[in-house]
Amino acid sequence: KRVAVVGLGYIGLPTAAILADHGVRTFGVDVSQSVVNSVNRGEVPFVEPGLREVLKRAVEAGKLSATNETPSADAFIVAVPTPFTKNRKADLTYIDAAAKSVAPKLQGGELVILESTSPPGTTERLRDVLLAERPDLSAEDVHVAHCPERVLPGKIMHEMLTNDRIIGGISPKAAVAARELYRSFCSGELLLTNARTAELAKLTENSFRDVNIAFANELSLICDKLEVDPWELIELANHHPRVNILQPGPGVGGHCIAVDPWFIVEAAPEESRLIRTARETNDAKPEWVLGRIEQAIEDHDGDATVGLFGLTFKPNIDDLRESPALHILESLAQRHPTTQILAVEPHIEALPAALAAKRNVTLTPTEDALSTAHIGVLLVDHDVFKTVTRTQLGGTKVIDTRGIWQ
Numbered sequence: 001k002r003v004a005v006v007g008l009g010y011i012g013l014p015t016a017a018i019l020a021d022h023g024v025r026t027f028g029v030d031v032s033q034s035v036v037n038s039v040n041r042g043e044v045p046f047v048e049p050g051l052r053e054v055l056k057r058a059v060e061a062g063k064l065s066a067t068n069e070t071p072s073a074d075a076f077i078v079a080v081p082t083p084f085t086k087n088r089k090a091d092l093t094y095i096d097a098a099a100k101s102v103a104p105k106l107q108g109g110e111l112v113i114l115e116s117t118s119p120p121g122t123t124e125r126l127r128d129v130l131l132a133e134r135p136d137l138s139a140e141d142v143h144v145a146h147c148p149e150r151v152l153p154g155k156i157m158h159e160m161l162t163n164d165r166i167i168g169g170i171s172p173k174a175a176v177a178a179r180e181l182y183r184s185f186c187s188g189e190l191l192l193t194n195a196r197t198a199e200l201a202k203l204t205e206n207s208f209r210d211v212n213i214a215f216a217n218e219l220s221l222i223c224d225k226l227e228v229d230p231w232e233l234i235e236l237a238n239h240h241p242r243v244n245i246l247q248p249g250p251g252v253g254g255h256c257i258a259v260d261p262w263f264i265v266e267a268a269p270e271e272s273r274l275i276r277t278a279r280e281t282n283d284a285k286p287e288w289v290l291g292r293i294e295q296a297i298e299d300h301d302g303d304a305t306v307g308l309f310g311l312t313f314k315p316n317i318d319d320l321r322e323s324p325a326l327h328i329l330e331s332l333a334q335r336h337p338t339t340q341i342l343a344v345e346p347h348i349e350a351l352p353a354a355l356a357a358k359r360n361v362t363l364t365p366t367e368d369a370l371s372t373a374h375i376g377v378l379l380v381d382h383d384v385f386k387t388v389t390r391t392q393l394g395g396t397k398v399i400d401t402r403g404i405w406q
């Protein structure tokens with residue numbers, strides 16, 4: 001069996017490496033020549049613990065090679081990005097391009113799997129593109145399925161082997177064929193359904209989390225108005241056997257939870273009022289935090305040094321993508337050019353270029369910022385911030401969005 005994995009990013013490359021490491025002759029396909037070259041040298045173009053070893057082994061064993069051209073294969077796995085456009089819609093051009101690169105290679109009987117997180121109906125669209133490109137083939141000749149990825153970055157090499165997988169076939173035959181392929185390396189349960197249910201299941205998981213975080217974020221605003229500590233409130237309420245509230249924060253970041261719910265809203269706008277409101281609630285939280293910082297600056301006669309503690313999108317990582325904390329830093333630096341801002345992020349070496357160029361922003365060690373800032377804003381609950389003591393905070397005015405400096 002030959003498998004081609006189209007798209008060698010965070011999901012495609014680990015998938016290709018693991019398949020090859022389990023003895024399947026695998027071809028990795030990417031439009032970027034530098035990615036192709038790096039994979040063929042056995043090198044990983046991004047950081048993911050444990051991937052390098054597996055990739056190197058697979059390439060040295062001759063089981064994995066990368067190319068710009070989609071080769072012929074028995075199965076194709078499409079793992080390309082589905083970016084989010086400014087008008088809150090999914091951009092499917094990479095999926096269409098992948099389908100067009102696969103179509104000429106089909107001889108009949110192949111399996112085509114879509115792994116990219118996609119709006120409902122995308123797998124059917126992929127099938128339609130394949131058949132439009134190949135009018136000589138009929139729908140029974142190509143087995144198309146959706147198998148969404150649900151691995152957590154940082155733990156991909158473990159979760160890809162062990163997580164349960166949802167496999168949605170356009171036909172039952174396609175689902176069964178896809179199950180065969182995943183069985184070759186996945187020890188989790190392989191759950192068969194149709195393509196549309198699989199698409200919606202992935203979006204539902206992330207929307208569930210988003211709606212629940214929005215509930216916590218809304219509670220934090222209510223508490224602020226009523227002068228109640230939201231973390232104490234949630235801790236107490238969670239003692240109820242059927243209540244389990246998540247934690248409020250400065251907003252929701254990352255490239256999954258803050259995006260995927262919009263794909264549901266796009267597909268069923270009238271019906272998804274709660275999901276949309278949750279997105280809006282979470283998206284509004286950074287602005288609310290900014291308002292509190294601006295009030296504190298005003299209370300300090302407009303002349304305060306502000307320490308922002310944490311910039312990443314969640315604790316104990318170095319990933320700044322779609323980070324609400326980073327957004328707060330950017331907006332504050334923009335709107336208050338004369339306010340000195342100490343950006344504290346122990347997990348990064350340097351600020352993004354646009355911020356580094358700002359005269360009023362300095363990447364500062366935790367200790368220095370604690371002793372200098374008049375206003376200390378805790379944005380990310382990194383472990384290293386949890387040990388900060390009341391004495392270290394001294395007379396600093398504290399705005400704690402995560403409830404660890406209360």
Ligand code: SAJ
Pocket residue numbers: 149150151152205206209213246247248249250251252253254255256257313314315
């Ligand atoms: N957050 C809160 N309060 C909480 C929990 C999280 O404010 O109580 C915030 C975090 O600070 C962060 C954001 O939510 O800004 C998202 O973080 P996360 O850890 O909830 O999730 P991600 O984005 O790292 O990964 C999610 C996972 N999905 C679910 O847990 C349902 C992961 O399994 C998926 O594979 C991934 O999305 C994806 O690629 O879709």
